[in-house]
Structure formats: C-alpha cells, structure tokens
Amino acid sequence: MEYSLEYFSAAVETAVKNLSFPSTAPRLFEPVRYTLESGGKRLRPVLLLSVFAALSRRDIAEAMNQALGIEIFHNFTLLHDDVMDKADLRRGRPTVHRRWNENAAIISGDAMLTYASMLMSKCPADRLAAVNECFNTTAMGVYEGQQLDMEFERRMNVTVDEYIEMIKLKTSVLLAGACSIGAIMAEATPEISEKLYDYGLALGIAFQLRDDWLDTFGDPAIFGKEIGGDILNRKKTWLLITALGESEGELAAILAENPTDHILIERVRGVYDRLNLNERCSALAESYSQKAIEAIESIEMDADARRFFIELAKNASTRSH
Amino acid sequence: MEYSLEYFSAAVETAVKNLSFPSTAPRLFEPVRYTLESGGKRLRPVLLLSVFAALSRRDIAEAMNQALGIEIFHNFTLLHDDVMDKADLRRGRPTVHRRWNENAAIISGDAMLTYASMLMSKCPADRLAAVNECFNTTAMGVYEGQQLDMEFERRMNVTVDEYIEMIKLKTSVLLAGACSIGAIMAEATPEISEKLYDYGLALGIAFQLRDDWLDTFGDPAIFGKEIGGDILNRKKTWLLITALGESEGELAAILAENPTDHILIERVRGVYDRLNLNERCSALAESYSQKAIEAIESIEMDADARRFFIELAKNASTRSH
Numbered sequence: 001m002e003y004s005l006e007y008f009s010a011a012v013e014t015a016v017k018n019l020s021f022p023s024t025a026p027r028l029f030e031p032v033r034y035t036l037e038s039g040g041k042r043l044r045p046v047l048l049l050s051v052f053a054a055l056s057r058r059d060i061a062e063a064m065n066q067a068l069g070i071e072i073f074h075n076f077t078l079l080h081d082d083v084m085d086k087a088d089l090r091r092g093r094p095t096v097h098r099r100w101n102e103n104a105a106i107i108s109g110d111a112m113l114t115y116a117s118m119l120m121s122k123c124p125a126d127r128l129a130a131v132n133e134c135f136n137t138t139a140m141g142v143y144e145g146q147q148l149d150m151e152f153e154r155r156m157n158v159t160v161d162e163y164i165e166m167i168k169l170k171t172s173v174l175l176a177g178a179c180s181i182g183a184i185m186a187e188a189t190p191e192i193s194e195k196l197y198d199y200g201l202a203l204g205i206a207f208q209l210r211d212d213w214l215d216t217f218g219d220p221a222i223f224g225k226e227i228g229g230d231i232l233n234r235k236k237t238w239l240l241i242t243a244l245g246e247s248e249g250e251l252a253a254i255l256a257e258n259p260t261d262h263i264l265i266e267r268v269r270g271v272y273d274r275l276n277l278n279e280r281c282s283a284l285a286e287s288y289s290q291k292a293i294e295a296i297e298s299i300e301m302d303a304d305a306r307r308f309f310i311e312l313a314k315n316a317s318t319r320s321h
Numbered sequence: 322m323e324y325s326l327e328y329f330s331a332a333v334e335t336a337v338k339n340l341s342f343p344s345t346a347p348r349l350f351e352p353v354r355y356t357l358e359s360g361g362k363r364l365r366p367v368l369l370l371s372v373f374a375a376l377s378r379r380d381i382a383e384a385m386n387q388a389l390g391i392e393i394f395h396n397f398t399l400l401h402d403d404v405m406d407k408a409d410l411r412r413g414r415p416t417v418h419r420r421w422n423e424n425a426a427i428i429s430g431d432a433m434l435t436y437a438s439m440l441m442s443k444c445p446a447d448r449l450a451a452v453n454e455c456f457n458t459t460a461m462g463v464y465e466g467q468q469l470d471m472e473f474e475r476r477m478n479v480t481v482d483e484y485i486e487m488i489k490l491k492t493s494v495l496l497a498g499a500c501s502i503g504a505i506m507a508e509a510t511p512e513i514s515e516k517l518y519d520y521g522l523a524l525g526i527a528f529q530l531r532d533d534w535l536d537t538f539g540d541p542a543i544f545g546k547e548i549g550g551d552i553l554n555r556k557k558t559w560l561l562i563t564a565l566g567e568s569e570g571e572l573a574a575i576l577a578e579n580p581t582d583h584i585l586i587e588r589v590r591g592v593y594d595r596l597n598l599n600e601r602c603s604a605l606a607e608s609y610s611q612k613a614i615e616a617i618e619s620i621e622m623d624a625d626a627r628r629f630f631i632e633l634a635k636n637a638s639t640r641s642h
Contacts (some may be wrong), residue, residue, distance in 0.1 A: 024490065025465035027472065080431060084424040103405040103471060106427060107464055110401060113434055114460045121453050128449055132442050139435045143428055144346035150424060151348065169345065 003308035008046040031096040031108040035075045038091045044178040045071040051182030054305035063185040069119035070178045076112035130184045138177030145170025152236045172204025202292035206316040209285035212237035222320045228265035285317035324629035329367040352417040352429040356396045359412045365499040366392045372503030375626035384506040390440035391499045397433035451505045459498030466491025473557045493525025523613035527637040530606035533558035543641045549586035568592050606638035
C-alpha cells in the first residue's frame with residue numbers, strides 16, 4: 001500500500017474523470033463537470049481514502065464512491081459560497097455564476113448535493129446508516145459555519161473562541177467527517193472513528209489558521225494570490241479578531257479611517273507586527289497540528305501510514321500555498 | 322383508519338409545528354420555519370401517509386419522518402425556485418429572499434435539503450436503502466425538470482411531448498416518489514410500489530395541466546389569483562405550446578406584436594377558444610386522472626382507502642383552486 005498525497009489524489013482525479021451523470025437534462029451537469037475538473041487539493045477525498053487504507057489495508061476502490069461524494073459535496077459548497085460572496089474567480093477560472101449565470105449555479109449546486117448523497121449511499125448495507133448519518137450531520141455543520149461566517153461579517157465584537165467555533169464548523173467538520181466516513185467504510189470501531197474525527201477537526205483548524213496567515217504574511221510568488229485580500233475585505237480572521245481585541249482601539253480606528261488599499265494593508269500589518277501576530281498565529285496553527293497527531297497516537301497502523309498522517313498534519317500549519 | 326384529506330393534513334400540520342432544528346446557528350432555520358409554516362396543500366406528505374396507511378393499516382406516525390422529509394424537500398425546491406424566478410410572493414407572503422435576502426434563501430434551502438435527507442433516513446434499517454434511493458432519484462428528477470423548464474423559456478419550438486416530459490420531472494416525480502416511499506415504508510412489494518409510483522405520476526400530470534387551465538380559464542374569485550399570468554409571462558404551458566403548433570403562426574404573431582397586457586390576454590384567449598383548448602385541456606387532464614385510478618385498480622385495499630385515492634385523482638383535474 002502506497003501512502004502519498006500523489007497516489008491518493010491521482011486515484012481521485014481518475015475517478016472524477018470517469019464520473020457519469022444522468023442524461024435527461026445534460027446542461028444541468030455542465031457546471032458540475034466544470035467545477036469538478038478545475039482541480040483543487042482533493043484533500044477531503046484523500047483523507048477519506050487514506051484513513052480507509054490505513055485501517056482496513058484493503059483496496060481504496062472500495063471507498064471511492066464515498067471519496068467522490070465528499071469531494072462533490074465540498075465543490076457544491078464552494079459553488080453556492082461563490083454565489084453568496086459574488087466571487088468572480090475560483091482556482092483561476094471564472095466562477096459558475098459568472099461563466100453561466102446565478103440560476104445555473106443554484107440548481108447545479110442542488111444537483112451536486114443530491115449526487116453526493118447518492119454516491120455516499122453506494123455502500124454495503126451494514127454501513128449505510130452510519131455513513132449517511134455522518135454525511136448529513138457534517139453537511140449541516142458546514143451550513144451552520146457558513147451562516148455564522150456571514151453573521152460575523154456584520155459584527156465587530158466577534159471573539160477568538162467564536163471564530164474557532166465558526167471555522168470548526170465551516171472548514172473542519174468536513175475534514176473530520178471525511179476521516180470518519182473512511183473509518184466507517186473500513187469497519188473500524190466507533191472509538192477509532194471518533195479519534196480520526198478529532199484528527200480531521202484539529203487538522204482543519206490548523207489548515208484554516210495557516211490560510212489566514214498566508215493571506216497576510218505569505219509570499220505572493222509561492223502563494224499564487226495577492227497578499228492582503230483579507231485585510232481589504234475586513235475579513236474576521238484570527239489575526240483581525242485578535243488585533244481588534246488587543247490593540248486598544250488602534251485597529252478599529254484605522255479601519256474606520258478607511259485609507260487607500262495600500263496604506264490600509266501597511267498600517268494593519270504594522271499593528272499585527274507590534275502584537276507579534278505573525279509568530280503567534282503560526283504557533284497556534286502548529287499546536288493544532290500537534291493535537292491532530294496526538295489524536296491518532298493510540299490507533300494501531302503501519303509506520304508509513306502514520307508517517308503520512310503526521311506529514312499531512314504538519315504540512316497544514318507550515319505550507320506556503 | 323380515517324381516509325380524508327383533513328385527517329392526514331392535520332397530522333402533518335401538527336408534526337411540522339413540533340419540528341426541532343439544530344441550535345448552533347439558529348438564524349439559519351428562521352427561513353426554514355417561515356417557509357414550512359406558510360402552509361400549502363401538504364399534498365406530498367398526505368400522499369405518502371395515505372399510501373402507507375392503505376397498504377399497512379398501521380399508525381401513520383410510523384411514516385411521519387418521511388412525510389415531513391418529502392414536505393421539507395418540496396418547500397426547499399420552492400425556496401430556490403423563487404430565487405431563480407425572482408418571485409416576490411409565495412402563498413400570499415413575501416418570499417424568503419425578499420423577507421431576508423438571497424443568501425439566506427440559498428443557504429437555508431441547502432440546509433432544508435440536508436434536513437429532508439436526515440428525516441428520510443430515520444427509518445428501520447431494512448428499508449433505509451430503498452427509501453434513500455427513491456428520495457435521491459426523485460430529487461434529481463425534480464432538478465432536471467426545473468432545468469428543462471428554464472431552458473424551455475428560451476425556446477419557441479417546445480413540443481407537447483417535451484412539455485409533458487418536463488412536468489413529469491418537475492412536478493410529478495415528487496408525487497410519485499411520495500407514493501413509492503409510503504409503499505416502501507409499508508413494506509409493500511416492488512410491484513405494488515411501482516403501481517403507486519404510476520398513480521402519483523399520472524396524478525401529478527393531471528394536477529399540472531389543471532394548474533395551466535386554471536391560470537387561463539379559472540374563476541379568479543375562487544382561484545385566489547389574477548387570471549392570465551401565464552399568458553403575460555409567455556409561459557410554455559400545454560395551452561401555449563398547443564396553440565403555437567396549431568394556429569398557423571397566428572399566436573406567434575400576436576406574441577411578437579407585444580400588445581398591452583389586457584389586449585394580449587384577450588387575443589391569446591381568442592386563439593385558445595377557436596382551437597377549443599378549454600375543453601381539450603380539461604379532457605387531457607381528466608384522462609390522466611383516469612390513468613391514475615387505473616394504475617392502482619389491481620392493488621388490494623379497503624374500500625374507503627380506494628375511495629380516497631379515486632377522489633384525490635378526480636379532484637386533481639377538476640379542482641377550481
């Protein structure tokens with residue numbers, strides 16, 4: 001059994017290419033194919049397949065429908081999020097509602113959610129109830145996270161705890177759910193499934209904190225995006241929330257002044273630097289990577305499987321793109 | 322066992338009122354509650370419960386989760402349809418995207434679809450796979466129907482067969498699916514479940530054809546809406562499609578002329594009258610009611626259950642509102 005990102009993600013790519021869709025209204029699935037073929041990290045299906053492989057030592061083809069289901073669900077949330085955020089670009093290409101229109105994005109997204117559910121259900125009868133329940137609970141958590149994220153946009157008094165709770169729901173439960181479903185498919189005990197859930201949850205928080213960090217402190221040449229977008233959008237990231245709480249009104253005053261883009265980024269970064277948020281954000285992200293690694297310490301698995309999960313967890317909080 | 326619309330729909334109303342939702346992001350569910358409490362015919366859960374009762378003679382409480390699931394799914398489709406159609410009113414109240422905003426309508430709709438799926442899955446393990454599959458296939462059919470409906474808006478050459486296929490998907494498969502799930506919950510054989518599917522399918526077409534008829538020939542005092550909305554919107558109903566095909570260019574010329582609302586309705590109705598579409602549309606709808614009744618002829622059930630299904634089928638094509 002090979003444990004590498006390349007191996008698992010290549011298997012997912014092939015399976016995505018071979019997906020077939022209902023044919024009565026083929027235009028319904030054009031945006032679906034477009035979205036799925038525009039790539040991305042495939043992190044969720046990779047997690048699901050690697051957990052399945054590590055716990056069962058069986059052929060990952062057995063859990064491929066669920067892996068595709070989780071990837072399609074993730075892409076459905078991006079599709080609807082892009083409509084809600086009025087985003088123009090996703091992975092360097094026009095978003096679905098720009099390339100087609102908003103209605104196509106809404107209805108094709110709906111079809112993706114149901115299609116994800118169909119793929120999830122393609123599993124042995126003895127695991128159907130558990131897979132289903134985990135998938136639906138996970139999905140509901142993601143919507144709750146998205147709802148909280150939208151509510152936070154209109155609030156200036158969001159606390160760090162609230163922020164962590166929000167990203168747990170919006171980002172982490174899906175990684176956690178992917179791990180759990182992999183464990184359920186491998187017929188692991190509920191205890192093991194729960195530990196892997198905790199692994200995914202901590203991994204997701206590390207991943208999101210690093211995302212916030214990269215947007216402000218990343219190297220644009222490697223990150224592949226302009227730096228400072230979150231600051232310009234006044235996005236309630238860990239950095240902004242912490243600085244609002246600790247800068248004694250300074251950051252709030254800068255935001256209220258509303259200077260030009262370049263000056264705004266510079267001055268906000270000045271506040272972040274004084275509060276040492278660069279290192280503190282990194283340290284916090286790394287502590288979650290560590291939590292992830294500890295969550296699976298007691299689970300028996302091959303050495304190269306464990307190495308893979310440790311690498312993945314470390315990478316979440318140290319990656320440069 | 323009581324077989325009446327009032328009995329089944331009252332049971333659904335009570336169950337809707339007692340629904341509880343996750344509490345982490347309560348605002349996510351405000352539009353859900355608003356949508357569900359604004360009433361409607363509850364036709365789909367009534368079908369599901371009545372089929373369950375007729376085939377099992379057991380307490381309808383046993384199938385209530387699935388009945389609620391199908392009603393929530395239906396309301397989810399209305400919620401997203403209203404966004405796509407930019408509709409202002411639904412059942413006499415502002416639509417969700419008007420009362421809140423478009424983003425609330427999108428994300429709350431997504432949550433409704435997953436919530437419907439959760440309720441569907443609350444069923445004995447031996448029926449879970451069948452219920453799930455029927456629900457997902459039905460949902461996919463509804464999106465395909467909605468997609469075709471949107472595509473038809475931009476086409477002038479839609480045939481009557483294409484129209485019937487579209488309303489089958491957009492409206493009828495959900496009634497058919499409701500009947501099937503009721504049958505599955507009652508542990509009926511696949512043959513019986515299929516006959517009830519056909520009953521729901523024919524019932525749905527009768528229902529939709531009567532809807533088209535009412536919008537043009539109905540009595541506004543009883544119908545509760547202005548007459549002629551479909552004509553003004555140039556909606557591709559059975560009436561418009563048939564008249565476009567049979568009026569030798571006359572209807573197309575009237576539409577191209579684009580006269581004022583009142584004149585447009587009068588002249589289009591003039592064409593419909595000359596082609597005798599009032600009677601022909603009624604006769605076609607009634608033929609589908611008849612088909613529905615025949616579909617369940619060979620199924621054994623109590624006399625008052627059969628009477629209920631026959632009444633429901635006849636009412637679909639003869640109702641005045």
